[in-house]
Every structure is written in structure tokens, then in C-alpha cells.
Amino acid sequence: MKAAVLRDPKIGLRVEEIKTPTPKSGEVLVKVAACGMCHSDLHVIHGKIAFPLPCVLGHEVAGEIVALGPDNEYTGLAVGQKVAGAFLMPCGKCEACARGRDDLCGPFFDLNRIQGKLYDGTTRLAGTDGEEIAMYSMGALAEYCVIPSTSVAPVSEKIDLTKGAILGCAALTGYGAVRRGANLQFGETVAVVATGGVGSNIIQISKAFGAAKIIAIDISDEKLEAAKALGATHTVNSLKENVRETVFSMTDGRGVDVAFEALGNPATWKSALDALSDGGRLVAIGLGAGVQEAGVEINRTVRRSQRIIGSYGARTRTDLPAVVEMAAKGFINYKEIVTERFRLEDANEGYQKLAKGEILGRAIVDMSL
Structure with a gap:
């Protein structure tokens, strides 16, 4: 063969x-x-x-x-x-x-x-x-x-x-992130950072599970337009906009209940953490290239009871x-x-x-x- x-x-x-x-x-x-x-x-x-x-x-x-x-x-x-x-x-x-x-x-x-x-x-x-x-x-x-x-x-x-x-x-990993990693509840708000193959599926599955708002975050306007067609209610271009300020303005100053990180890059981890509400969950899906590390603000994570959850498949x-x-x-x-x-x-x-x-x-x- x-x-x-x-x-x-x-x-x-x-x-x-x-x-x-x-x-x-x-x-x-x-x-x-x-x-x-x-x-x-x-x-x-x-x-x-x-x-x-x-x-x-x-x-x-x-x-x-x-x-x-x-x-x-x-x-x-x-x-x-x-x-x-x-x-x-x-x-x-x-x-x-x-x-x-x-x-x-x-x-x-x-x-x-x-x-x-x-x-x-x-x-x-x-x-x-x-x-x-x-x-x-x-x-x-x-x-x-x-x-x-x-x-x-x-x-x-x-x-x-x-x-x-x-x-x-792409779809199985998205389902695992929404259903198993986040245990997404009806009416919760979501951010999806990196809207490629896996991120696109997370958007659709979050919509099927009843997410109230789905904010797509990427650096490509073309990908963000595609994300809207799949169910994203809001979009943020992280090259042009401050993620934290923009996402919080879209969520009445709260941030999102769940932020999905779908690329495995320190910059996208930062975007996901910046979008997160008090008590929110960061669900990390993307695999990094080799051994990579992402910074986490310790006091914010502790004081705001935020959770970081790995989701593999x-x-x-x-x-x-x-x-x-x-x-x-x-x-x-x-x-x-x-x-x-x-x-x-x-x-x-x-x-x-x-x-x-x-x-x-x-x-x-x-x-x-």
C-alpha cells in the first residue's frame, strides 16, 4: 500500500x-x-x-x-x-x-x-x-x-x-473538553481561544450544550468570521484588542465561566486566563511543541478560586x-x-x-x- x-x-x-x-x-x-x-x-x-x-x-x-x-x-x-x-x-x-x-x-x-x-x-x-x-x-x-x-x-x-x-x-477532543473537562452547564458563558479544527468544534458543541455566550478569540479575522457562522456570539481579535477588557465588557464585567485553550501556546494560555471570571475554569486542550510552560498569576488563581483543567481527548x-x-x-x-x-x-x-x-x-x- x-x-x-x-x-x-x-x-x-x-x-x-x-x-x-x-x-x-x-x-x-x-x-x-x-x-x-x-x-x-x-x-x-x-x-x-x-x-x-x-x-x-x-x-x-x-x-x-x-x-x-x-x-x-x-x-x-x-x-x-x-x-x-x-x-x-x-x-x-x-x-x-x-x-x-x-x-x-x-x-x-x-x-x-x-x-x-x-x-x-x-x-x-x-x-x-x-x-x-x-x-x-x-x-x-x-x-x-x-x-x-x-x-x-x-x-x-x-x-x-x-x-x-x-x-x-477534532470533534472528539472538542466533545471531551466541553462534556468531560468543563462539564459545561446550560446558560454558562464560554470563550474559545484559537478557533481552528478543535476550537471550531468546541464552539458548536458548546452551543449544543446551551452556552449563553460563546466568545471566539483568535488572531485571524477570517477565522473569527467562520467562528460566527458556527455559533460564536461574539469575537475578539487578540492582535487588535485587549482580551481582558473586551471579554469583560461583553460579559457585564464578569468574564466567562469557562475558557477553552485549543492551541497549546503560552500566548493563548494568557488570553484564556485573562478572559476568565472569578470561580471560572480554564480547560486546556492544545498540545505544546515539545516542553513549554505558560505563566499563571498565582494570587489571582488562588484568591479568585479559578481552576485549570487539562483535557486530553x-x-x-x-x-x-x-x-x-x-x-x-x-x-x-x-x-x-x-x-x-x-x-x-x-x-x-x-x-x-x-x-x-x-x-x-x-x-x-x-x-x-
């Missing part, structure tokens, strides 16, 4: 012929319809997050199951099903998974995120000469990928399978089906978020545009092109 392989951050992604993988116990083989392009991939491509090389990236995917590994009798999965795959792939057996905290799955972080392997300690990817190739999540920048059965959800005919690729990361086994259903019913307008499509051969070009901030919403690699 063809796959976009990363061997050297100085060179970037190059399409190669590698072996088509085979699913093992509790896994499925998916023919990829499309794969979303995420900032987390960028950090690996640029060498800012350590990961084994060579590797195949791509961690939000939709496609069709073409083969089942053993031990899938009770999963409800079948060959021919259209599915969305989640980037966060719980093993289903560790202590965290046993208590429903898929987002804290130890083997996922220890084996997949550090070693590029699945839960038997081996990768499913190899070159035509047998060379091991690491997989970042399922390694979906390829014509086929192996995914643990815990990490896929069937999608109905109502879902556009190509644009639905973003459900497994969601609880895949329960939340991915919920995200798929929200998309099917129109609560998540994922189609509008996908603004650009690239061929697999042009994936490196797409990530270069993403790095320059030139992608509005989310881009995908479309295997039909």
Missing part, C-alpha cells in the same frame, strides 16, 4: 510503498477514506515531540472495515461497516480503562505514544524489506490502517465518510459514538469545518500550510483524489 512516511524532520513526509498491515486480536483493518491533518502531527513532523522514526502519522480517520482480527465476536463490528476511528485508542484492560478513563489509558501512552506500537508491543507497519515502521495512533496517512476495536464507531449513511474523518480527533468507547450521533443529527457541522483536501502525495504540502496558519478549520487527506 501507499503511505506517507516520516524518516527525517528536515525532509518531511514522503509517500512510499510499504506492506499492507494485518489486524491481530481485537483489531480491525480499515480502508482509509480520509485522514484529518492535526497540529499534533505537526509537532512530530518538525521534531518537536520525540517519536520513533521511521513512522506513519495520521490519527483521525474514517473508512470501511475490510478485515477483522480474532476476538471480535462481541464488538458488533463487521466487514463492510463504515466507521470513524479515534486517535485515543484505549487498551480496554488497564486500571484506567477499567474505571472508564479511556483518556488515561497507560498502554496507549507508554506503548503507542512513546514507542509507536500497539498493545502486544509490536507495530503493524513494515517496509517491503521488513523494516519496522512506527505508528502514531493508527498511522492513517496510508491506504489502510489497523485500529483497535475499542477505538472505532460505526457511522450511518447520513455521515459524509470523507469529511467525517475529523470526528475522531475524551472517553473513546462512550464518547465517540455520541460524537458520531451529534454529527448525524446536525449538532456538529463537520462538513463546514473541512475546508481543504489534499492528495496523499501532497500531504507534506498540506502540513506546511497548517504550520503557517493558512488552513481555515481543518484540512484532510482524501484518498479518492
Whole structure:
């Protein structure tokens, strides 16, 4: 099969012929319809997050199951099903998974995120000469990928399978931030800092959960206009306006109940904290490039009883089906978020545009092109 392989951050992604993988116990083989392009991939491509090389990236995917590994009798999965795959792939057996905290799955972080392997300690990817190739999540920048059965959800005919690729990361992460991280309550006020793929979904999901005001904060007027179309009630360009003064004027001098930070940058952390009310919650979603730190004003945080909550993905086994259903019913307008499509051969070009901030919403690699 063809796959976009990363061997050297100085060179970037190059399409190669590698072996088509085979699913093992509790896994499925998916023919990829499309794969979303995420900032987390960028950090690996640029060498800012350590990961084994060579590797195949791509961690939000939709496609069709073409083969089942053993031990899938009770999963409800079948060959021919259209599915969305989640980037966060719980093993289903560790202590965290046993208590429903898929987002804290130890083997996922220890084996997949550090070693590029699945839960038997081996990768499913190899070159035509047998060379091991690491997989970042399922390694979906390829014509086929192996995914643990815990990490896929069937999608109905109502879902556009190509644009639905973003459900497994951008939408799932947004849902996890709103539902799990913030536990957003009806009528609360929200700020969303950085309105790219994940931020766009947070806006929509916050609206579906009944947020009274949704303030989009970004440095791009074009992205802010797109945010209004998705449900933002107010916008702030943080290059042109003082975030704290503007947000407080929009909220009767209070600030917002919840500020979502969706980029992983010290400047956007500051914007999120500046927007926050007394007793408010900062929900941090964005991953930084390597080891980064953000400043927090200690006395304000303590005296004003503010909380900082990390949110990584969601609880895949329960939340991915919920995200798929929200998309099917129109609560998540994922189609509008996908603004650009690239061929697999042009994936490196797409990530270069993403790095320059030139992608509005989310881009995908479309295997039909």
C-alpha cells in the first residue's frame, strides 16, 4: 500500500510503498477514506515531540472495515461497516480503562505514544524489506490502517465518510473538553481561544450544550468570521484588542465561566486566563511543541478560586459514538469545518500550510483524489 512516511524532520513526509498491515486480536483493518491533518502531527513532523522514526502519522480517520482480527465476536463490528476511528485508542484492560478513563489509558501512552506500537508491543507497519515502521495512533496517512476495536464507531449513511474523518480527533477532543473537562452547564458563558479544527468544534458543541455566550478569540479575522457562522456570539481579535477588557465588557464585567485553550501556546494560555471570571475554569486542550510552560498569576488563581483543567481527548468507547450521533443529527457541522483536501502525495504540502496558519478549520487527506 501507499503511505506517507516520516524518516527525517528536515525532509518531511514522503509517500512510499510499504506492506499492507494485518489486524491481530481485537483489531480491525480499515480502508482509509480520509485522514484529518492535526497540529499534533505537526509537532512530530518538525521534531518537536520525540517519536520513533521511521513512522506513519495520521490519527483521525474514517473508512470501511475490510478485515477483522480474532476476538471480535462481541464488538458488533463487521466487514463492510463504515466507521470513524479515534486517535485515543484505549487498551480496554488497564486500571484506567477499567474505571472508564479511556483518556488515561497507560498502554496507549507508554506503548503507542512513546514507542509507536500497539498493545502486544509490536507495530503493524513494515517496509517491503521488513523494516519496522512506527505508528502514531493508527498511522492513517496510508491506504489502510489497523485500529483497535475499542477505538472505532460505526457511522450511518447520513455521515459524509470523507469529511467525517475529523470526528475522531477534532470533534472528539472538542466533545471531551466541553462534556468531560468543563462539564459545561446550560446558560454558562464560554470563550474559545484559537478557533481552528478543535476550537471550531468546541464552539458548536458548546452551543449544543446551551452556552449563553460563546466568545471566539483568535488572531485571524477570517477565522473569527467562520467562528460566527458556527455559533460564536461574539469575537475578539487578540492582535487588535485587549482580551481582558473586551471579554469583560461583553460579559457585564464578569468574564466567562469557562475558557477553552485549543492551541497549546503560552500566548493563548494568557488570553484564556485573562478572559476568565472569578470561580471560572480554564480547560486546556492544545498540545505544546515539545516542553513549554505558560505563566499563571498565582494570587489571582488562588484568591479568585479559578481552576485549570487539562483535557486530553475524551472517553473513546462512550464518547465517540455520541460524537458520531451529534454529527448525524446536525449538532456538529463537520462538513463546514473541512475546508481543504489534499492528495496523499501532497500531504507534506498540506502540513506546511497548517504550520503557517493558512488552513481555515481543518484540512484532510482524501484518498479518492
